[in-house]
Amino acid sequence: MSSDDVFHTLLRPAILHILRASGFHSAKPSVIDTLIDLTSGYLSLLASRTAYNAYSNHNDLTPDISDVRMAMQDCGLLVPSLTASEELWAEFLRKPLEEYDEETGARAKEEKRRDLEDTADVTEFIEWFSGAHNKEISRIAGTLKLPPTATEQLETLELEDYLTTLMKKHSKTGVESRFQGTVLGHSADPKPVKIEGASFNSIEDWCRRTRERTAKAVTNRVGGDHDSESSEDATVD
Numbered sequence: 001m002s003s004d005d006v007f008h009t010l011l012r013p014a015i016l017h018i019l020r021a022s023g024f025h026s027a028k029p030s031v032i033d034t035l036i037d038l039t040s041g042y043l044s045l046l047a048s049r050t051a052y053n054a055y056s057n058h059n060d061l062t063p064d065i066s067d068v069r070m071a072m073q074d075c076g077l078l079v080p081s082l083t084a085s086e087e088l089w090a091e092f093l094r095k096p097l098e099e100y101d102e103e104t105g106a107r108a109k110e111e112k113r114r115d116l117e118d119t120a121d122v123t124e125f126i127e128w129f130s131g132a133h134n135k136e137i138s139r140i141a142g143t144l145k146l147p148p149t150a151t152e153q154l155e156t157l158e159l160e161d162y163l164t165t166l167m168k169k170h171s172k173t174g175v176e177s178r179f180q181g182t183v184l185g186h187s188a189d190p191k192p193v194k195i196e197g198a199s200f201n202s203i204e205d206w207c208r209r210t211r212e213r214t215a216k217a218v219t220n221r222v223g224g225d226h227d228s229e230s231s232e233d234a235t236v237d
Contacts, residue, residue, distance in 0.1 A: 021137040049074045078121040
């Protein structure tokens with residue numbers, strides 16, 4: 001399976017959730033595949049435009065919020081209320097902020113109004129994103145956490161899961177001591193394993209003695225080879 005197939009497979013559930021939230025309950029596989037191709041192509045275009053804006057604005061492939069906003073405008077996701085030329089003329093013709101009275105609060109009000117005007121497209125997108133339609137998509141996808149009802153809260157207080165009930169049933173001295181060292185309780189402190197009937201008390205002691213015997217055997221073998229070489233040299237002489 002290629003990487004494109006993996007991405008399309010991961011994108012399929014999201015498309016199905018969106019269609020179901022929009023009121024569609026059945027569709028042909030070819031229609032679903034077409035929508036997946038269109039969505040993946042749009043996401044790829046949005047990502048490539050973001051990377052292009054980041055490299056063009058600050059010579060870095062790590063984008064910031066401005067690069068993402070410009071990419072969303074390039075792809076038609078954000079539609080500004082004014083064109084670029086209209087924004088320039090509006091900025092050129094409107095009254096400078098320095099001429100507004102700061103003591104009466106007129107400057108702060110005008111600055112807030114201009115900020116709301118400049119970010120009107122972003123505000124509209126946020127309101128759409130957090131609206132009822134996207135909440136329905138989240139509900140169908142199982143990612144929306146709804147507040148529990150009164151009955152659910154009562155069941156949470158009264159009922160316990162089967163595992164807790166089973167542990168309490170088989171535990172006479174408490175869960176902490178009964179199930180310590182198992183998958184149901186806390187991990188136990190490591191204890192040394194003692195070997196009965198041996199000259200050593202634990203596995204660690206046996207490993208240490210084994211390493212010592214091995215090192216001693218290697219030393220004796222090296223020493224024996226050295227003595228034999230010395231005797232051969234004396235015979236030759």
